[in-house]
Amino acid sequence: MMEQIIQPWPWYVAGILIGLIVPALLILGNKTFGISSNLRHICAVCFPAGIKFFKYDWKKEIWNFFFVGGIFAGAFIANYFLMTDAPIAVSPALQSELAGYGLTDYSYMLPKELFSFEALLTVRGFIIMVIGGFLVGFGTRYAGGCTSGHAIMGLSNLQWPSLVATISFMVGGFLMANIILPWILSL
Amino acid sequence: MNNEKVQNIDSNTACVNASEQQHPGWYNLKYAAVGIIFGIVFVKAEIISWFRIQEMFRLQSFHMFGVIGTAVAVGAISVFLIKKLNVKTIHGEKIVIADKEFNKGQIYGGLLFGFGWALTGACPGPLFAHIGAGFYAVLVVIASAVAGTWTYGYFRDKLPH
Known part of the structure; x- marks a missing residue:
């Protein structure tokens, strides 16, 4: 057990x-x-x-x-x-992509190269921590909820506006992760 | 959007279905107990992992789709049963869930949150869990998120809804 x-x-x-x-x-x-x-x-x-x-x-x-x-x-x-002390499991495809940006630390569930007080002084660290955080706070309130309020609570209660919000979250995430983030990580 | 409608959203987003009953403050500990379970699940199922979120948005792993999909299914069955069987709260109150009203913010705000979610690898819940797990640099991300929410509040009358 x-x-x-x-x-x-x-x-x-x-x-x-x-x-x-x-x-x-x-x-x-x-x-x-x-x-x-x-x-x-x-x-x-x-x-x-x-x-x-x-x-x-x-x-x-x-x-x-x-x-x-x-x-x-x-x-x-x-x-x-x-x-356990085991490193975080990550798909090989993602590992090889991240290695190309110098991200190889799997000791915690966030890459320490991007999330630390020192990383704040790098361009990509600043964008990810400060701008990323700002977008989370601004976007969730503008949308009237986040993954819990819309995607889980709203969809559980069959609310179509929550479906619109959830689809928008996913579209935004797909665009950022596949198109914009690779450029940010290479800065 | 006219001001009256903004006011409507206002009343719909704060204090919805606030219980009419008054209880001593320590009654709130029951919510802390639910939160503890949530926090453990966040860490143990790697939901707070930036890598898991990247895998999700790159379609490299089923994990997060499985988590969210199962949660919605269990939540939906629960809400259905609560309504069908007219389940009451433990204090005997009727359970009421407010409807969500559509406005364009769900699209614009949703896209912006999606950008932030893929950047930080975290929605608001995991941000708080990282602090509990001892990763204090995330305090910077939380402070920025509070600033983002405040900025939305400041400009909301001028934003399209």
Whole structure:
């Protein structure tokens, strides 16, 4: 049992557990699954700046901060107690492509050559961490949700606007990963 | 888009189906418990892996499609059963899920988020999980994401919806 837990989990185990979050939050207290709202709540708590979009009763949404706090704790537990030292498994095709950009560190689930405080001073590191993060925050709020709120919660509730959003996420991701990112990585 | 409609989206995106009931603060720990399971799954199934996201967008692996597809299937069956059987919350309240209203932001914003997702290899949930896993450089990405959300809030009346 423990042996299976410390190995990487297959997609169907992860998919079932994530899918069950939807009814768990509904049944525990009528909450709909959605993570990116927390970015808005952080703005509302820390920098509302008189902007209407950030003036609402964020205290009603405090359950979502607890949810994110749980994600912190769960990731901590998994990373420190439930992992092997084996390098991250990556498809050979991707490995050979990334090697062409000098990316060969598979010790963590992010390439350390791109994600570190030193990498911030490189052009590609800055684009990926700072511009990439900005697009995640701007895009999710503009779209009204992210992978959890639209792709999982919205599609589970058969909402066609969430299907539009999910298709847009995928189109944007395909364009970036296949066309623009190779150029950024070569900078 | 006129201002009235923007206000409508406003009320639809914050505090939807907020429960009418009042509970002590520690009741929120039940959501933390669900979050802990989510955080463990994020790490153990490599959903927070930048490499997994690159494989997904390059069609080099089935893994992430399997995860999201299974999650949607399980979620959809659950929502169907909750509605069909009129399941109540553990506090006896009727379960209500607000409908999503279409606006063009789902396309424009969706594309922009897609760009960010492929760059950072993370949607908002995994960003928080990286901090729990001890990878603190991702705080920079989270700070940028908060700045992006704030910038959207600042300009939203001028953006097409």
